[in-house]
Amino acid sequence: MKIILKALREGLGRAIVFVDWIFSPKKRNRADSDQSDIDEQTKLLKLYQFYACPFCIKTRRTIKRLNLEIEKRNAQNGKYRDELLIHGGEVKVPCLRITDGDSITWMYESDDIIKYLNAKFS
Numbered sequence: 594m595k596i597i598l599k600a601l602r603e604g605l606g607r608a609i610v611f612v613d614w615i616f617s618p619k620k621r622n623r624a625d626s627d628q629s630d631i632d633e634q635t636k637l638l639k640l641y642q643f644y645a646c647p648f649c650i651k652t653r654r655t656i657k658r659l660n661l662e663i664e665k666r667n668a669q670n671g672k673y674r675d676e677l678l679i680h681g682g683e684v685k686v687p688c689l690r691i692t693d694g695d696s697i698t699w700m701y702e703s704d705d706i707i708k709y710l711n712a713k714f715s
């Protein structure tokens with residue numbers, strides 16, 4: 594039963610990835626100097642995510658729409674999953690790792706991440 598639910602979730606996730614690909618958001622256009630400025634700032638952000646998670650897709654759409662270069666880290670398994678659990682506190686995606694000087698914030702909840710990105714980069 595558990596395996597069927599997992600397969601259904603994965604299938605639905607992939608269908609959403611496909612729809613997202615068809616209706617991909619238009620990227621914001623900026624002057625080169627503004628874009629370079631933003632590219633520098635987004636080097637401090639990392640998105641821990643799963644490829645076919647609907648909440649991650651929603652977050653990635655905002656990243657794309659705002660034309661942000663944010664490294665995406667697959668937390669489905671391997672070292673990024675371990676990192677997320679150890680430093681963030683739980684394996685739940687999406688999670689945005691924000692470096693600000695010496696401090697690191699692990700921001701969970703897609704709505705909070707989207708609000709943060711819109712406020713900072715709109």
Ligand SMILES: N[C@@H](CCC(=O)N[C@@H](CS)C(=O)NCC(=O)O)C(=O)O
Pocket residue numbers: 643646647648684685686687701702703704
């Ligand atoms: N309310 C959260 C929901 C996030 C969520 O449920 N993510 C699922 C993946 S779609 C998750 O991380 N599950 C943990 C797991 O599968 O190990 C949000 O909007 O970010």
